[in-house]
Amino acid sequence: MPHPRLVVIGLDCAEPSLVFDRWRDDLPHLSSLMDRGRYGRLESCIPAITVPAWSCMTSGRDPGELGIYGFRNRLDRSYDSLSIANGSFVKVPRLWDILGEAGWTVAVVSVPGTYPPQLVNGALVSGFLTPNTDAEFTYPSGLGMQLRAWVDRYLFDVPDFRSDDKPRILRDIYDLCNQTFSLALNLLRDREPDFLMMVEMGLDRLQHAFWKHMDSRHPLHVPDSPFAQVIHDYYCHVDRCIGQLLACCGEDTAVAVVSDHGAQPLMGGFCLNQWLIETGYLVLKSAPTAPMRLQPSQVDWQRTKAWGAGGYYGRLFMNVQNREPDGIIPLASYQQERQKLIEHLEAIPGPDGRPLGIKAYTPQQLYRRVRGVAPDAIVYFQNLAWRSLGSVGTESLYALENDTGPDDANHAQHGLFVFCDPQHPGDGRELTGAQIYDVLPTLLSRYDIAAPPQLRGRALAW
Incomplete structure (x- = not known):
């Protein structure tokens, strides 16, 4: 043979x-x-x-x-x-x-x-x-x-x-x-x-x-x-x-x-969308009564600057005028608003009060070319030891369990x-x-x- x-x-x-x-x-x-x-x-x-x-x-x-x-x-x-x-x-x-x-x-x-x-x-x-x-x-x-x-x-x-x-x-x-x-x-x-x-x-x-x-x-x-x-x-x-x-x-x-x-x-999870709500970036039409997955129909887009997605890493999307259907961030302010959000995010402490170790990257930093619709920022939590949780209505920003089912590793x-x-x-x-x-x-x-x-x-x- x-x-x-x-x-x-x-x-x-x-x-x-x-x-x-x-x-x-x-x-x-x-x-x-x-x-x-x-x-x-x-x-x-x-x-x-x-x-x-x-x-x-x-x-x-x-x-x-x-x-x-x-x-x-x-x-x-x-x-x-x-x-x-x-x-x-x-x-x-x-x-x-x-x-x-x-x-x-x-x-x-x-x-x-x-x-x-x-x-x-x-x-x-x-x-x-x-x-x-x-x-x-x-x-x-x-x-x-x-x-x-x-x-x-x-x-x-x-x-x-x-x-x-x-x-x-x-x-x-x-x-x-x-x-x-x-x-x-x-x-x-x-x-x-x-x-x-x-x-x-x-x-x-x-x-x-x-x-x-x-x-x-x-x-x-x-x-x-x-x-x-x-x-x-x-x-x-x-x-x-x-x-x-x-x-x-x-x-x-x-x-x-x-x-x-x-x-x-997997050392923990950070509730990215819940944090965006608590810091005023993401506004819902009504407050959830229990933890739930974020649905676009729940969001008051005319008052929302940013939203995120859960997973092994976090994705941040920004609501930009003349780009998203109900965008509110002026295009001229987009870069400044994104940098401000990244700095705010990277300063988040962990549950013990020490820096959580968040690093947010823009696609332009990472890639030689950006095709399709990229996230406005890609976020690593403690170099992937923590994962991003997309749920809203959580009591805490921190969790030990994944919000999509039992998961032991990242x-x-x-x-x-x-x-x-x-x-x-x-x-x-x-x-x-x-x-x-x-x-x-x-x-x-x-x-x-x-x-x-x-x-x-x-x-x-x-």
């Missing part, structure tokens, strides 16, 4: 401190790749979340250039136009497109940002954010029937992973992992591609569901939990799956293992990058300074394939 030239194994949310240090001795296949190649932390984009990070990695473009600022993006300047950012938002070639143009056959499995599927020189199976198996989720389209025959219960994600039903979540995570690696193995055997890329989503879902059970730093840590070892055991399971996949590859196959961001304990700014190329052996040294934008030009440079012009990243020296 011809062997692939390049395999990219994506591990969504894989935390470098666990793989490189804490559990390295328990992960023999990953450790062997590190020993025979090079590895290091990989600085993610801002925001460091699945959407847009995988598209940034595979295209070498930043979120502003892609016009993707999170899972949901404003389609226009109206107040209720949020839409899920799917693969159709990406208007530039990605790694598999460039390799296909160079004559490589490709197999792409469960990479976020690939639904709806587009034409490739080979096979593509969309994953996360695909609505269901009734939708077209493969290229070619007939491949979907074949995949259903391989798998009893087809999963695109872990259903309802923010839930208290931990045993069911754990079963679904393993099922999703086994399915993803099984699909990758079957495509390797059946299609014999030159290039395979797959992304395993289970690590992300597992850490969101179980981090407090293993980490005494977590404010809601569960001592002596029966789930204390599940994250460790799952990393070991993923390592075994990687070993099985690599056993189907040749000795000359180059292997990259990447994660889009890392993970850390993202961390650095993921990981491991690259082992038998044609150019590494010395096991750790890389420094690698960014998510560097992955594409680095991989292309190994095969003397010209990268698209004006990429944000650079080919890493080996």
